[in-house]
Amino acid sequence: MHLDSKIPGGPLPDKWDRHRFELKLVNPANKKKFEIIVVGTGLAGGSASASLAELGYNVKTFCIQDSPRRAHSIAAQGGINAAKNYTNEGDSIQRLFYDTIKGGDFRAREANVYRLAQISNHIIDQCVAQGVPFARDYGGLLANRSFGGAQVSRTFYARGQTGQQLLLGAYSALMRQVAAGMVKMFPRREMLDLVIINGKARGIVVRNLITGEIETHKGDAVVLSTGGYGNVFFLSTNAMGTNVSAAFRAYKKGALFANPCYTQIHPTCIPVHGKHQSKLTLMSESLRNDGRVWVPKNPGDKRLPHQIPESERDYYLENKYPSFGNLVPRDVASRNAKEQCDNGKGVGKTGLAVYLDFEDAIKRDGKDLIAKKYGNLFHMYDKITADNPYETPMMIYPAVHYTMGGLWVDYNLMSTIDGLFVMGEANFSDHGANRLGASALMQGLADGYFVIPYTIGGYLAGTTLEGVNESHSAFTESTQHVREGIEKLISINGKRTVDDFHKQLGLIMWDHCGMARNDQGLEKARRLIQELREEFWENVRVPGSNVEFNQSLERAGRVADFLEFSELMVMDALVRRESCGGHFNEAFQTSENEAKRDDENFSHVSAWDYKGKDADPVMRKEQLVFEHVELSQRSYK
């Protein structure tokens, strides 16, 4: 199989314009004849549903939550990037493009990233028009801040709730179309299969989470915007319901899954408190602007932080990276925290934490200024841990936060299955091996508002689609398959809960396929996953029945998919014989312990092709071509 990225010709800045011109248009009168299925209502799904409906398509939108306003995009705190250059610091589309592609450790497509930077400005305009209350300067103009180590202030924000406000903007546009009758909304539905007829995605099978009924829905195209797979680690900053199932079941139907091993681990999260913890909470990265990261110099030092004299503290980031200090990128900060804890210098009850200390900042700037900058974060920390960061150093530890990998898509966001489009975190396209802060919101909205409305038209106008209905054998087979899977889960009636398996899987992944990986650990993980999967299908206990509201059953299906998907992650990590961004193999590092890429041999996307239950998937490569940027080694010394 040849992976054709369908990148348009011509100079980089003109590609998107040219492509939009070359895409066929659907006659306005014909749009209402098409039915488009959108799964997921985060930034990408919500904005796409609204935009497609505005164009005149009939849209059917599905989400697992009780309302389309709850998708996990809502939890993004920091902000959204755009190349507006409102601050006159010399920002430009070119610079945003370059920063993003470099931040991704040169493992993303140039054309996609450039388009993202171009569209970024329109997103801000669109959101302002919708009534998103972005922060303003005294004069009433939009305010910007610098974020995630960027050298220009290009991040737009709405307090610490930017994701929420952008999502509510998209949600309101979506609800407007629901009221207009253009979008039919199906909440509390979980997609369990993709239906393919004559090689084209023509529908989905979903479970009605309230009644347990298996429903079938036909469409002329299917758009997945179902988020990332960070919950394969069980503990992550993702919402509890976040899962890989929709994407993974599409993969099993022939959509290639790209770069599953790229996982972003965020350095500043509240550490784990115990084995019953269900979720990790992110603390904004901005804390590292003033906080100093340290651990005791002597391993096993159990004294309280204020009892440890200055001379016995190791400010390891400042010592190791004199020029960037505490502000090194996320992956570097995370890996170093892990290294310190592995050396027995971790602090707190579990030994899996490092200090983030504001004592010097408070001495220097005064408590008031620090409170003004971080008051809400300190408050949040205090609420969760019952520790006061003004008096005692915060404890932080890295946690899984975002996944760069996802279903492979071409420039049109179409997967390897005709008519199946994938957007947002669910696709692999724009962040390469590492995502920069404030880029995820930008990508989700770019895909939904400004890419899919054109490219889906190009597909629909250029394809002949025969009429199908839900009584087609493909739907009945699919329904049957889904039903069997569910019945099997219920019938096992074993001795361990779904969460118990999920937690064990999470630990395996965290230990061996987390911040730092090595071949031995990955091989071991693969074995452990296989064993655990086997046990799951013999010993899981799913209470209740399949014809009722059954949250254990919902989770069981998702964990079953994670148990297969995790192995794919491990396999992907094993074949990428280099370190880059969110994938760090200890065997490939510079003398300074930094990720060492192998551009000659691994400047490609690894896309996995499912070959059935009993065979290993096959890896296909999409070679990445860099014509506009020069590949360089990241250095933060």
Add this chain to the structure above:
Amino acid sequence: MNWFLDILRSSIGKKLMMAVTGLGFCGFITAHLAGNLFIYNGKEAFNLYAERLHSLGPVITALELGLLFFAVIHVLTGVTLFYQNIMARPVRYVVNKSAGGRSIGSRTMPYSGVILLVFVVLHLLDFHFVDKTGTTIYKLVETTFAVSWYALFYVFAVIVVAIHVSHGLWSAFQTIGANHPKYMPVIKTAGIIFSISIGIGFGFIPIYILIFT
């Protein structure tokens, strides 16, 4: 004029009617209290005030009809709201606890309202729909409050008025949309002072009559 009634019939419209009529009553009791204060000036002063008031004739009748109209609206709307609010939660909580928003006044509005209605009827029977030939208003007050338990009932009723108003006054401003960060604290304080004044001003009269005359 359908639009006019439609707005009034909506949930917010009903609140508006409660607020406007309620504010009307606040105006009325202010005037009522001001008049009643003449009682402390002695028998003659009080009787003279009553005489002058009644000499206004048609103006008083118009105001009385206005008050009656307001009362009908206030009571009917209040009953409707109470019923709708009960219906809005068909299954009640087993445990109920306030988060600190409610006050004695807000909590008891419908019940204090019922007490007030009874009181107003009695009060009108005592002093309004009564044969005033051969007597003066002062005498009427004197005889009515000569019965000590009845005087105490009046005191109680007036306290209920104060409690009702303690929530009603600021609440009316909130309802008509007059909630401004600069003025709302003033309105709330004024509401408290107002209800205390009403309570003391009216409540002391029966005691005064009972004890000092």
Add this chain to the structure above:
Amino acid sequence: MTKTINLTLKVWRQKGPEHKGHLETYRADHISTDMSFLEMIDIVNDNLTLDGDDPIAFDHDCREGICGMCGTVVNGRAHGPEKETTLCQLHMRHFSDGDTIVIEPWRSRAFKIIKDLVVDRSALDKIIAAGGYISVNTGGAPDGNSILIPQDIAELAMDAAACIGCGACVASCPNASAMLFIGAKISQLALLPQGKPEAAGRALSMVREMDRLGFGNCTNEKECEAECPKEISITNIARMNREYFKAGYFFSKK
């Protein structure tokens, strides 16, 4: 080292909307005080599952206080006893050993119970669909800086926009009224210049929809404001009332 407590739970169990519900008593033993309230229920559910019983159904998702999915009434208080806190952010250190905790679902005619503590809040979506938006199609927006918005106005709009749509205002209102929810949305959009062109129609149609859905009336009890996890102020209700009267009596369209 970790402090643990033992609790008695009385949880509302109801199989479905048409079934009768009742309070069921459970033990929650050795609960670490560092746990969140939902993690405590997770443990109870694990035990129920292993004992062959039906675990307690409850809504939750982000567990960081922003998605608005979780929420039950705990000992008579929506989202539990702490101020400015969603249920997922409530920690067990606020309870004492031996406490009895009564857990009930949001109760309102407009929120049907789906199962146990899970309620159907689609009424809130319907209210937004009735006008909680600005009618701009994708594509035609002018430059973001072409509209100047004074900082204090933007901040006020943001205060209102912080609503997470959890429904605690309805649950805690003695009258099961949704006015804080609607007031917040009408306020946000009425404050911003972008929302002004549609302000009148929006106020009328959103209030009409709210009334149709069977929510109670506001009697200014302020419980919603006291219970709102995002501390949304009732000044937004006053602003909604203003917008509504203005629209009803001075808007030329009938």
